[in-house]
Amino acid sequence: xxxxxxxxxxxxxxxxxxxxxxxxxxxxxxxxxxxxxxxxxxxxxxxxxxxxxxxxxxxxxxxxxxxxxxxxxxxxxxxxxxxxxxxxxxxxxxxxxxxxxxxxxxxxxxxxx
Amino acid sequence: xxxxxxxxxxxxxxxxxxxxxxxxxxxxxxxxxxxxxxxxxxxxxxxxxxxxxxxxxxxxxxxxxxxxxxxxxxxxxxxxxxxxxxxxxxxxxxxxxxxxxxxxxxxxxxxxxx
Numbered sequence: 627x628x629x630x631x632x633x634x635x636x637x638x639x640x641x642x643x644x645x646x647x648x649x650x651x652x653x654x655x656x657x658x659x660x661x662x663x664x665x666x667x668x669x670x671x672x673x674x675x676x677x678x679x680x681x682x683x684x685x686x687x688x689x690x691x692x693x694x695x696x697x698x699x700x701x702x703x704x705x706x707x708x709x710x711x712x713x714x715x716x717x718x719x720x721x722x723x724x725x726x727x728x729x730x731x732x733x734x735x736x737x738x739x
Numbered sequence: 740x741x742x743x744x745x746x747x748x749x750x751x752x753x754x755x756x757x758x759x760x761x762x763x764x765x766x767x768x769x770x771x772x773x774x775x776x777x778x779x780x781x782x783x784x785x786x787x788x789x790x791x792x793x794x795x796x797x798x799x800x801x802x803x804x805x806x807x808x809x810x811x812x813x814x815x816x817x818x819x820x821x822x823x824x825x826x827x828x829x830x831x832x833x834x835x836x837x838x839x840x841x842x843x844x845x846x847x848x849x850x851x852x853x
Contacts, residue, residue, distance in 0.1 A: 669845055669846040719840060725835050726772065727782070729782045729783075
């Protein structure tokens with residue numbers, strides 16, 4: 627079946643450090659890929675998305691590229707801030723599954739001043 | 740993007756009781772979903788709420804435990820029935836429109852069963 631695998635957390639970085647959170651997927655077909663962010667005590671917010679191979683999603687300095695050859699959608703940011711501390715979820719959806727989201731396990735990011 | 744209001748935002752309930760969670764959207768949407776997020780875990784889909792018909796449940800979730808209503812295209816409820824401490828979770832409503840791959844989430848309902 628379809629699935630998403632994320633790197634284990636927590637990830638602890640100093641402010642202005644470079645961030646990479648790895649995400650790989652397994653899917654029969656061509657999924658849409660997403661990164662969602664959950665700040666403490668809040669619901670999920672869509673951070674960025676990509677709907678086809680080689681698409682790059684970007685938002686708030688975060689980027690992720692849909693790599694079909696490696697079935698990956700790694701999240702990157704060049705310089706993290708304390709306010710980026712949150713849990714990040716990689717997810718996929720399929721048209722033939724009525725756009726239901728399948729989530730990875732989530733990666734907690736802690737950015738220290 | 741759709742604005743989703745979920746009520747209540749949190750509750751503490753006695754075991755054996757039931758809680759109904761409401762999800763209101765500010766526009767008509769095709770798809771509505773209910774997810775569960777157990778403490779420190781990822782999100783798991785409970786069911787798809789279908790307007791005017793029975794919800795479609797995922798493996799491991801049953802209608803008797805999680806009855807769902809969707810009377811129109813902007814509103815849905817999820818009931819957590821006969822609660823036990825294992826039901827302590829965050830329950831989230833999500834919406835999307837057919838043909839639009841994006842899904843949006845409510846703020847969630849944090850349920851604690853004692």
